Amino acid sequence: MTRMSxxxxxxxxxxxxxxxxxxxxxxxxxxxxxxxxxxxxLYDSLYVYTHTLDSLEIARYRPTGEDGESETSPITDEMVxxxxxxxxxxxxxxxxxxxxxxxxxxxxxxxxxxxxxxFMDSRNSPAFDDEYSIIYGHHMAYGKMFGALDSYLDENYAxxxxxxxxxxxxxxxxxxxxxxxxxxxxxxKERTLFQPGPAKKxxxxxxxxxxxxxxxxxxxxxxxxxxxxxxxxxxxxxxxEIRQ
Numbered sequence: 001m002t003r004m005s006x007x008x009x010x011x012x013x014x015x016x017x018x019x020x021x022x023x024x025x026x027x028x029x030x031x032x033x034x035x036x037x038x039x040x041x042l043y044d045s046l047y048v049y050t051h052t053l054d055s056l057e058i059a060r061y062r063p064t065g066e067d068g069e070s071e072t073s074p075i076t077d078e079m080v081x082x083x084x085x086x087x088x089x090x091x092x093x094x095x096x097x098x099x100x101x102x103x104x105x106x107x108x109x110x111x112x113x114x115x116x117x118x119f120m121d122s123r124n125s126p127a128f129d130d131e132y133s134i135i136y137g138h139h140m141a142y143g144k145m146f147g148a149l150d151s152y153l154d155e156n157y158a159x160x161x162x163x164x165x166x167x168x169x170x171x172x173x174x175x176x177x178x179x180x181x182x183x184x185x186x187x188x189k190e191r192t193l194f195q196p197g198p199a200k201k202x203x204x205x206x207x208x209x210x211x212x213x214x215x216x217x218x219x220x221x222x223x224x225x226x227x228x229x230x231x232x233x234x235x236x237x238x239x240x241e242i243r244q
Contacts, residue, residue, distance in 0.1 A: 003059040003132070006155040012045065012215050013015055013168045015107075015164050016176040017088065018127065019210045021037050024138065036175065039239075041154055043078045044195075046125075048051060048091065054144075056114040058091075058092065058093065058108070059091055060108050061073040061074070061075055061083075061093070061172050062082055062084075062091070062093075062167070062172070063082060063167055063169075063170065063172025063173075064172060067243070069151070073170075075093055075108045075109060075110050075170070076095075076109065076110045077093065077106065077170065078095050078096055078097060078103075079093045079170045080094055080096045080109060080120055080126035080128075080168070080169065080170070081093070081120075081128060081164070081166060081167055081168045081171060081172075081185075082094060082125075082128075082165075082167040083118065083135065083164065083166055083167075083168060083178070083218070083224075084165045084166075085148070085161060085163075085164040085178070085180075085224075086161060086163045086164055087160070087161045088143065088148040088151075088161055089142075089143040089144055089147075090118075090146070090148050090164075090224075092108075092118040093108045093117070093118065094118055094119065094120050094135060095118065095119040095120070096120040096121075096122060096124070096126055097119065097122055098122060099122050100119070100121060100122050100136070102119070103116050103118075103119035104116045104138075107111070109113075115138050115140055115145055116137075117137075117147075118135060118136070118137040118145065118146065119135070119136055119137075120133060120134070120135050120136075121133065121134040121135070121196060122135070123195065123196050124196050125221075126168035127168065127169075128166065128168050128176075128220070128222070128242065129220070130196050130197045130220065131196075131197070131198055131199040131220055131221070132196055132197055132198065132221055132222070132223070133196065133220070133221075133222040133223070134193075134194065134195075134200055134222070134223050134225065135210075135222055135223065135224050135225070136225055136226070137226050138226065138227070139226040139227040139228075139229075139236075141197075143172070145226075146154065146224060146225070146226035147226070149224060149225075149226050149236045149238050150236065151237045152180065152183045152236070153183060153185070153212075155183075155212055155214075158180055158183055158212065158214065158238075159213055161176070161180070161216065162179055162181075162214065163179060163180075164177070164178035164179075164180070164240060165177060166178050166222075167180060176242045176243060176244070177242075177243040178240040178241070178242060178243065179217075179240060179241045179243055180214065180238055180240050181213065181215050181216070181221075181237070181239055181241050182206050182211050182212060182214060182238075182239040183211065183213050183236075183237070183238050184206055184209065184212065184237045185230070185234060185235065185236055185237070186234075186235055186237060187227055187233045187234065187235070188206075188233045188234075189233060189237050192205045193205065193225075193235075193237060194225075194235075199217070199220065202214070202221065202239075203217075204240070215243035216222075216235075217239075218241070219237045219241055219242055219243065219244055220241070220242040221239055221240065221241055221242065222239070222240050222242060223237045223238070223239050223240075224237070224239075224240065225237045225238075
């Protein structure tokens with residue numbers, strides 16, 4: 001067996017020391033990078049949360065339906081209504097843009113916002129007189145925006161939070177009661193649910209796809225929809241009847 005001479009060992013020693021030092025440096029750099037990335041993610045989440053539209057703050061601009069707006073409103077003229085679901089954080093103006101991308105990252109005041117706005121499908125009538133209307137909202141933490149729709153997947157919760165109000169128009173001159181009648185999960189690619197059309201067609205789809213149906217509606221219907229956590233294309237939909 002050949003042994004390394006003292007001279008050879010001495011010659012290799014600086015190499016291994018340098019290699020170890022370099023490895024330690026890489027570990028330290030990686031650790032610091034991980035801290036920076038984690039810190040940025042926390043900051044980003046906090047920023048989005050603190051800049052999400054606050055339903056309590058914006059509620060002062062909810063139209064009264066009697067003497068016009070409750071106070072001079074900075075909400076843009078793209079507002080087509082106001083939606084409230086009793087007992088939830090959902091109490092927001094409903095906006096409508098030229099297409100469905102306008103209010104993804106724009107708040108009701110016309111400013112850039114990662115949390116966007118609650119908005120109606122651009123193909124729907126702003127008067128809510130279609131048989132089937134669709135309203136979108138981002139899925140935000142702590143039940144903000146349409147993050148509250150998650151809870152409706154529980155039937156007991158859905159039955160206990162089934163009432164709401166729809167004010168139509170920026171002045172809220174027309175008031176309609178809302179009643180939750182069904183809850184479903186579906187792919188965003190499902191055309192029956194994600195394009196305006198006949199209400200009967202929507203009901204047939206829900207009945208044949210094991211949706212939670214609380215009762216059969218008799219009038220116009222709207223779907224409130226947001227992202228689900230199960231997959232990129234998954235959506236939660238809460239269906240409401242517009243009562244006359």
